[in-house]
Amino acid sequence: MDVHDLITQARQAQNHAVSPYSNFQVGAALLDADGNIHLGCNIENSSYGLSMCAERVALFKAISEGHTEFKAIAIAGPGTLPCPPCGACRQVMWDLAGDIRVIIVSGSEYEETKLSNLLPNAFGSNFLNQK
Ligand code: THU
Numbered sequence: 399m400d401v402h403d404l405i406t407q408a409r410q411a412q413n414h415a416v417s418p419y420s421n422f423q424v425g426a427a428l429l430d431a432d433g434n435i436h437l438g439c440n441i442e443n444s445s446y447g448l449s450m451c452a453e454r455v456a457l458f459k460a461i462s463e464g465h466t467e468f469k470a471i472a473i474a475g476p477g478t479l480p481c482p483p484c485g486a487c488r489q490v491m492w493d494l495a496g497d498i499r500v501i502i503v504s505g506s507e508y509e510e511t512k513l514s515n516l517l518p519n520a521f522g523s524n525f526l527n528q529k
Pocket of ligand 1: 417449
């Protein structure tokens with residue numbers, strides 16, 4: 399995996415953010431198991447709660463096109479601020495992508511971790527339908 403390419407693509411995805419309310423542009427680049435990269439940006443709504451994060455846009459796009467196995471996601475926020483995924487995105491990624499590598503971009507640097515480190519003791523489908 400080329401981390402720098404994933405980061406570059408996350409940065410490019412930021413350009414498509416629709417964020418007139420927060421003015422906080424986020425881009426995500428999601429690498430699937432076949433090597434394809436799926437991009438997402440945050441898309442806000444005048445009814446604020448209907449806004450969607452970049453990570454979920456990338457993931458839902460990929461799944462809707464038949465990609466179901468993932469390796470990594472790079473997430474870029476404005477300026478030099480790191481943009482760790484929000485709690486909702488952590489849960490959704492855990493359910494749909496599993497324990498992927500998470501690359502949090504800060505300016506020209508980045509930190510890498512695993513989703514399991516960002517969402518310890520996660521709820522998941524394994525807790526459903528227990529006897
Ligand atoms: N946002 C994301 O897209 N991803 C994150 O990981 C954190 C927050 C968006 C949601 C909202 O449009 C804006 O950033 C400010 O919260």
